Structure formats: structure tokens, C-alpha cells
Amino acid sequence: MADADVPTLVEQARQGRPRAVARLISLIEGDSPRLREVMAALAPLAQGAYVVGVTGSPGVGKSTSTSALVSAYRRAGKRVGVLAVDPSSPFSGGALLGDRIRMSEHASDPGVYIRSMATRGHLGGLAWAAPQAIRVLDVAGCDVVIVETVGVGQSEVEIAAQADTTMVLLAPGMGDGIQAAKAGILEIGDVYVVNKADREGADATARELNHMLGLGEARAPGDWRPPIVKTVAARGEGTDEVVQALEKHRAWMEEHGVLAERRMRRAAGEVETIAVTALRARIGDLHGDRRLGALAERVVAGELDPYAAADELVAGVTERAAGA
Amino acid sequence: MADADVPTLVEQARQGRPRAVARLISLIEGDSPRLREVMAALAPLAQGAYVVGVTGSPGVGKSTSTSALVSAYRRAGKRVGVLAVDPSSPFSGGALLGDRIRMSEHASDPGVYIRSMATRGHLGGLAWAAPQAIRVLDVAGCDVVIVETVGVGQSEVEIAAQADTTMVLLAPGMGDGIQAAKAGILEIGDVYVVNKADREGADATARELNHMLGLGEARAPGDWRPPIVKTVAARGEGTDEVVQALEKHRAWMEEHGVLAERRMRRAAGEVETIAVTALRARIGDLHGDRRLGALAERVVAGELDPYAAADELVAGVTERAAGA
Structure with missing residues (x-):
């Protein structure tokens, strides 16, 4: 399409027009010469969307969980942005047909923006582009932005660090405990979800996680104790509890000044x-x-x-x- | 011990005194204020030791192979330095007792320096310290410096990039093909070794590797075609063939100006x-x-x-x- 100028694109994005949103994110991803102009135009329009990072090993059901989360937030009347930085995500076009169909329900919902970011090329570029894409979705009026990443590798962990709340997904019977520890995932989770909880071993996974997180140990009053929620995302079971856990974490962060501190640290890092x-x-x-x-x-x-x-x-x- | 000054330590290292070598590497590892002084003193004494990187997934027999390689070079009258940047290496003190005993034969050999580098702390620090430790071993008169790393993660790959020749180890029946591809190992190997070749599946692993490396395809004349050597390092079988493959690669690099180019690129990166x-x-x-x-x-x-x-x-x- 013939390209509108940056002020026009930003104004259209602010009005929630999907093509302008998509175009601005493309400009950012492509490291366009107009990137600086885009960033300068977006800055004064920031709304402060709540950013939720969703991460976990391949196969734990990240995209199904993300989809269920989108539905739950939509029921609550929130506008939702999804940024999928996961090569195996159906958003990125690389996964099971079943998942893709399941997600397509949101594709026609004007209150949902879905954007995949390529992990091809060097990952540094991606970690770089993600916070800027979040800004575009924020300006476009998203109340919540979900950033979905594969929980392996340093770069993905860095992207997860872009979130206000990081939700780590596990599934029973995948040796996830050990994998999680390896990937440093146990240090980044604010909320843990054991998905596919109808499968054998779900309780054992939750127990192991509880143990590894030291949740049995005493904590200082006011400390955040990451909850462990069991879900069957494919049937939407447990999703409301997940949203409650996320909102509880958000309220806790606001009460303790943690949200402002995290956003400051994020901006400083950027x-x-x-x-x-x-x-x-x-x-x-x-x-x-x-x-x-x-x-x-x-x-x-x-x-x-x-x-x-x-x-x-x-x-x-x-x-x-x-x-x- | 009371510390000698840097010029004295460097002179003692040049004479091959192990404690001075160890002390200098500790100064480098510790990011000592005298680091710059050490580096300045070492620079004019560089000998240009041949640096061999040995990498591979855990369990493929890296330390056993390194030990066999040390023996082979010692038989040829070469002085050998070993830098083990592998948390599971017996040099680093974290592995099987059997391996540790096997390596201890070299511990009493004055023609061999063995040094482990901690992977605790951030890996950037390690990638930083490794090339400088190589310089110390070079000045101490090592003809060959073997850098042993675990072949997982970006930082280890970067360390492997410090080598003149990178040798990638695999073992049968570990799904190594796929793992190797993931870790980007197929892009870094100059010589491939299928260790534990007495086990079932060794031929299949070699074939798969051959296929993945595209060794069946035509190459431009003068291009390096990475050889695949089968070994049983625990019995010393195939080690002479490995040394021949390494020396062949070294000769090829010298003939084509690749060695000088790699060292230049390494220095520029550093x-x-x-x-x-x-x-x-x-x-x-x-x-x-x-x-x-x-x-x-x-x-x-x-x-x-x-x-x-x-x-x-x-x-x-x-x-x-x-x-x-």
C-alpha cells in the first residue's frame, strides 16, 4: 500500500485502526529510518497498558493458554494486544492446524490485535523491537498486551523481562521441572500455570514446582508469593483463576510501588x-x-x-x- | 602466597613454571587491576600456539577425548595446555571419578598445563577471560592449547570461536543430530568426531552428520571439507586419526591464509x-x-x-x- 506519513499512521493507530497498527509495527521491526520519528510520536500518547509475558517450553500449550486469556479479558470488556515471539506459535504460522483454527476466532474481533514477530535473523533485533511494538499496541488502546515467548534461551528471557507480570507455563510429564530450572524460568515467574491439568502427573508437577520455588518457606510480610494455577486451557478451565492471579499480582505491584519500579528499570534498560x-x-x-x-x-x-x-x-x- | 610482581610472574611463566602460569590466569579471571599490566607484558612474548576448541553436548565424552588428545600430542613431544570451560568437566571438578582418575595422569606431567575456568557468574566474563588465558598458556610455551567447552548456549559457541580449529564431538544414540543443529554446532565444526563408536548407531550418526553437513555435495576446489572421525576415546582408538585431521586442517588454513585471517578476526572481536x-x-x-x-x-x-x-x-x- 502507498505509505501514509508517520503522524497520520500514529493518529490512525490511536483510533484503533488495525492496518495502521500493523504498519507501525512493521516500521519498527524493519528498523526503518522513520523509527525515531515513530517513537517520538508515540511517546506522549502512552497509556500504560498492562503487559503480561507468557512463556514456557514448547508443547506446554502457550498459544492455547494465550487464546483462553484473550477470551477472558474480552469478556471483561478489555481491549487486548498479542505479540507472539515464538516460532512455534500459530500466530507465527508454524504450529498445528487445530490451534490455528482455535485462534482464528480472535482474528475477526476488532478488540484484539494479534501480531507475530519473526525470530528469524538475530534475536537481539527481536528483543529490541518487542518493547517498541508494545508501545504501538498501547497507543492503539490495548488495556492488556500479552507477549508470548518460548521459554528457552537468554533472548526470550530478556523479552519476558519486558513484561509487568510474567506467567510461566508448565505441563505434566515433560520433565519441565529440570528444564525450567535450566532456562532460569524459575527466577522470572510471577504466576505459574500447570496446564493440561487433566493429564496424569499434574499434581506431581505442581508439587515439584511448589518445592523448587520454596513456596513452603517463610517469606517477609508483603513479599509476593507466586501462585500456582492449574488449567485445561483447551477447554477454558482455570482461565478465570489465571486472570484473577494476574490481577492480584498487578494490584500487589501497584500497592508496593513495584509496577513503577519495573517500568523504570525496563525503560532504563531500553x-x-x-x-x-x-x-x-x-x-x-x-x-x-x-x-x-x-x-x-x-x-x-x-x-x-x-x-x-x-x-x-x-x-x-x-x-x-x-x-x- | 605472597605475590610476585607482574614482570617476575611473566618471566617465570615464560620459563614454564606452573605456579606463575596459574597465578597469571587467576589475575585474568579475577579481573584484577593488574590485568592490563599482565596483558601488556604478555603481548610481545606471543608464540602463536595452535588453539583447538573441543565442544559437544554433555555425555559425548569431551574430557575423555581431550585427555586422549593430550596423550597423543605429548607422544609427539608437544607441550599442551588445556583450558576447560565446562562445568561438567573433571578438570572443573564436577564429573565422574573414573574420568578424574584418567585425567590425573597428565596432572604430574610438566609438559601439560590444565586449567579449569569457572562458569559460575556471568558467562560474558568467561568468554572475556578465555582468550587472555590462552595468551598465558601460549607464553608459557604450549605448542597446542585445547579449549574444552560444553556445546550448548551462545556463550560457549563464542568461546569455541576463539579456536583456530573447532572440533565437534557427537556420540551415537543421543539424538545429537537435532541437538547439534539447534545449538548451531553444525556451523562451527572444522573436524567432527563421533565418539563411543563401538556403540550401536555410530554409523547412523556419522551418516546423518554427513548428510546434515552436506558433505556429499560438490564444493569449490580448495574449500575445506570437514572430516568425520570415529573414535573410542576411552581406549584411545582413533585418536591418532583425530590428530591427523587437526593437523590437516591447520595445514589447509596456513596454505589458504585462513589461520591468519581467523586470528585477525579474533583479535578484532576481542x-x-x-x-x-x-x-x-x-x-x-x-x-x-x-x-x-x-x-x-x-x-x-x-x-x-x-x-x-x-x-x-x-x-x-x-x-x-x-x-x-
């Missing part, structure tokens, strides 16, 4: 990443200048140690900055 | 990492100044978009640099 990337790009320019290559040559030859070489590189970056 | 870390540290100082916090607050409030905030941060870094 600003820092952009700044470091900008500085790294300047080194990259030097790379193009062959300055880095020349320094590396001297390091290999033993004429220079890597620290002394790095000093020259840093000096080059800041000289350039002074000259710019 | 210098760049140190420079980016230095720039990031300056942002960290600003963080301490609460400047980043103040910017993040304005981003959360919608007064500033993250790019504009990052611009201010970058300006702060370069101002400081100009002022320093």
Missing part, C-alpha cells in the same frame, strides 16, 4: 541498549575505516595488547563524537 | 568487546550519577522517547571522555 548500540555502531564505522582491522593486526603481531588497542578505539569513537 | 565494555562502563558511571534513572523516568512519563533519551546518554559519555 535506553541503555539503544545508547550502547549507537556507540557500537560508531566502532563499526571505524571498522569500515579499517582502523579496527589495523589494530587487530598489531595485536596479532604482538605489537599491542588488546587493552591498549581498545583504548585507541574508544579514543577514536569519542574524537568522532567531538568532531560530529 | 578489541571491540573491550572497547564496548569500556564505553558501557561509562554509561554505568552515568547510571551511578542517576542520569540514566532520570532519563528512564522521563521515558516512562512519556516526556521523552527512548531514542532521544539514548542521545542524551551518548552525549554524556562523550562529554565525559572529552573532559577526562
Whole structure:
């Protein structure tokens, strides 16, 4: 389509027009030259949508659970955005036909935006794009933005860190306890869900999780104790309890100043990443200048140690900055 | 022990004294203030040891293979350094007693240095320390330095990238093909070893690997075609063939200028990492100044978009640099 200018797209997105929302997210994903313009236009329009991260190993039923969660929030009259950064998600087009059909009910609902983000290419780019896509969905009037990620790998954990509340899904009989511990998932969950709770081993999984999380131990008053909710998402069972657990966590965060603190930390991390990337790009320019290559040559030859070489590189970056 | 000064330690390391070697690596690992002094002293003494990376999933027999490789190089009269960055390695103290006993034969050999590097703490620190530890072993007169890593996770792959030749180990019947593909291991191997080749499925694993590597396809003349060697490392079977494959790869790299190119690229990466870390540290100082916090607050409030905030941060870094 012929492209509208950024102010027009942002105004259309604010009115909730899906094509403008999609177009803005594409601009962000593509690292468009207009990215900065988009971000500047979005900033003053921020609404502060509640961001829920949904993560878990492949096969635990993330997309089915996300779909059930969307339905529950829709029943409560909320507008919902879904950002799927999961290569196996039906949103991303890679999963079972059954799931895809199940999700398509939301595709025709004007109160729901669904967007998949490609995990092809380097993941750093994705962790970078996700918070900006969340901003677009926020400006488009979403009360809740659900970010669905596969719970494996550092980058996905970083994306989960973009959420206000992180919900970790497990399923019985997948050796998830150990897998979860490996992926560091036990450190990031605010709410745990044992899905497929009609299967054998669901109670054992919940018990193991309870034990691993140390939920039996005493905590300071006011500390958050992650609840463990059992669901059968495919039949919508337990979804209302999940929403209650999420809203309880949100209320707890607001009461204790944790929500403001998390959002501050998130913004700080984002600003820092952009700044470091900008500085790294300047080194990259030097790379193009062959300055880095020349320094590396001297390091290999033993004429220079890597620290002394790095000093020259840093000096080059800041000289350039002074000259710019 | 009372600490000798850096020039004395470096001179003792150059003479091959194990305690000085160990002490220098500890200084590097600990990110000591004397790190820069150590690196500056080592640079002119570089010998250009041949660095072999050994990687593979847990259970494929990495430490047994490394031990067999050490024996083979020792028989050829070479001095060998081993850097084990593998939490499950007997060098790191976390594995089977049988393996540990098998390795202890080298512990009393003055021509072998064995050093484990902790993977506790953040892995970035390890990827950082490994190339510098390699330099110490090089200066200590090692002809060959073997870097043993677990082949899972991005950081380990980065460590493998520190090697001149990367040897990827697999074992039959572990579903390694798929695991290997996931971990990106198929892109990094120069030499592949199917260990435990006396077990059922060894031929199938080699065939699958051959297929996945596309070894049946035509290549340009002069291209390197990664060999697949079958071994039973526990009995020393196939180890001589592994050494031949490694030396063949080394000769090919030298003939085609690949060795010099890899070392250049490695040095460039190292210098760049140190420079980016230095720039990031300056942002960290600003963080301490609460400047980043103040910017993040304005981003959360919608007064500033993250790019504009990052611009201010970058300006702060370069101002400081100009002022320093």
C-alpha cells in the first residue's frame, strides 16, 4: 500500500485502526529510518497498558493458554494486544492446524490485535523491537498486551523481562521441572500455570514446582508469593483463576510501588541498549575505516595488547563524537 | 602466597613454571587491576600456539577425548595446555571419578598445563577471560592449547570461536543430530568426531552428520571439507586419526591464509568487546550519577522517547571522555 506519513499512521493507530497498527509495527521491526520519528510520536500518547509475558517450553500449550486469556479479558470488556515471539506459535504460522483454527476466532474481533514477530535473523533485533511494538499496541488502546515467548534461551528471557507480570507455563510429564530450572524460568515467574491439568502427573508437577520455588518457606510480610494455577486451557478451565492471579499480582505491584519500579528499570534498560548500540555502531564505522582491522593486526603481531588497542578505539569513537 | 610482581610472574611463566602460569590466569579471571599490566607484558612474548576448541553436548565424552588428545600430542613431544570451560568437566571438578582418575595422569606431567575456568557468574566474563588465558598458556610455551567447552548456549559457541580449529564431538544414540543443529554446532565444526563408536548407531550418526553437513555435495576446489572421525576415546582408538585431521586442517588454513585471517578476526572481536565494555562502563558511571534513572523516568512519563533519551546518554559519555 502507498505509505501514509508517520503522524497520520500514529493518529490512525490511536483510533484503533488495525492496518495502521500493523504498519507501525512493521516500521519498527524493519528498523526503518522513520523509527525515531515513530517513537517520538508515540511517546506522549502512552497509556500504560498492562503487559503480561507468557512463556514456557514448547508443547506446554502457550498459544492455547494465550487464546483462553484473550477470551477472558474480552469478556471483561478489555481491549487486548498479542505479540507472539515464538516460532512455534500459530500466530507465527508454524504450529498445528487445530490451534490455528482455535485462534482464528480472535482474528475477526476488532478488540484484539494479534501480531507475530519473526525470530528469524538475530534475536537481539527481536528483543529490541518487542518493547517498541508494545508501545504501538498501547497507543492503539490495548488495556492488556500479552507477549508470548518460548521459554528457552537468554533472548526470550530478556523479552519476558519486558513484561509487568510474567506467567510461566508448565505441563505434566515433560520433565519441565529440570528444564525450567535450566532456562532460569524459575527466577522470572510471577504466576505459574500447570496446564493440561487433566493429564496424569499434574499434581506431581505442581508439587515439584511448589518445592523448587520454596513456596513452603517463610517469606517477609508483603513479599509476593507466586501462585500456582492449574488449567485445561483447551477447554477454558482455570482461565478465570489465571486472570484473577494476574490481577492480584498487578494490584500487589501497584500497592508496593513495584509496577513503577519495573517500568523504570525496563525503560532504563531500553535506553541503555539503544545508547550502547549507537556507540557500537560508531566502532563499526571505524571498522569500515579499517582502523579496527589495523589494530587487530598489531595485536596479532604482538605489537599491542588488546587493552591498549581498545583504548585507541574508544579514543577514536569519542574524537568522532567531538568532531560530529 | 605472597605475590610476585607482574614482570617476575611473566618471566617465570615464560620459563614454564606452573605456579606463575596459574597465578597469571587467576589475575585474568579475577579481573584484577593488574590485568592490563599482565596483558601488556604478555603481548610481545606471543608464540602463536595452535588453539583447538573441543565442544559437544554433555555425555559425548569431551574430557575423555581431550585427555586422549593430550596423550597423543605429548607422544609427539608437544607441550599442551588445556583450558576447560565446562562445568561438567573433571578438570572443573564436577564429573565422574573414573574420568578424574584418567585425567590425573597428565596432572604430574610438566609438559601439560590444565586449567579449569569457572562458569559460575556471568558467562560474558568467561568468554572475556578465555582468550587472555590462552595468551598465558601460549607464553608459557604450549605448542597446542585445547579449549574444552560444553556445546550448548551462545556463550560457549563464542568461546569455541576463539579456536583456530573447532572440533565437534557427537556420540551415537543421543539424538545429537537435532541437538547439534539447534545449538548451531553444525556451523562451527572444522573436524567432527563421533565418539563411543563401538556403540550401536555410530554409523547412523556419522551418516546423518554427513548428510546434515552436506558433505556429499560438490564444493569449490580448495574449500575445506570437514572430516568425520570415529573414535573410542576411552581406549584411545582413533585418536591418532583425530590428530591427523587437526593437523590437516591447520595445514589447509596456513596454505589458504585462513589461520591468519581467523586470528585477525579474533583479535578484532576481542578489541571491540573491550572497547564496548569500556564505553558501557561509562554509561554505568552515568547510571551511578542517576542520569540514566532520570532519563528512564522521563521515558516512562512519556516526556521523552527512548531514542532521544539514548542521545542524551551518548552525549554524556562523550562529554565525559572529552573532559577526562
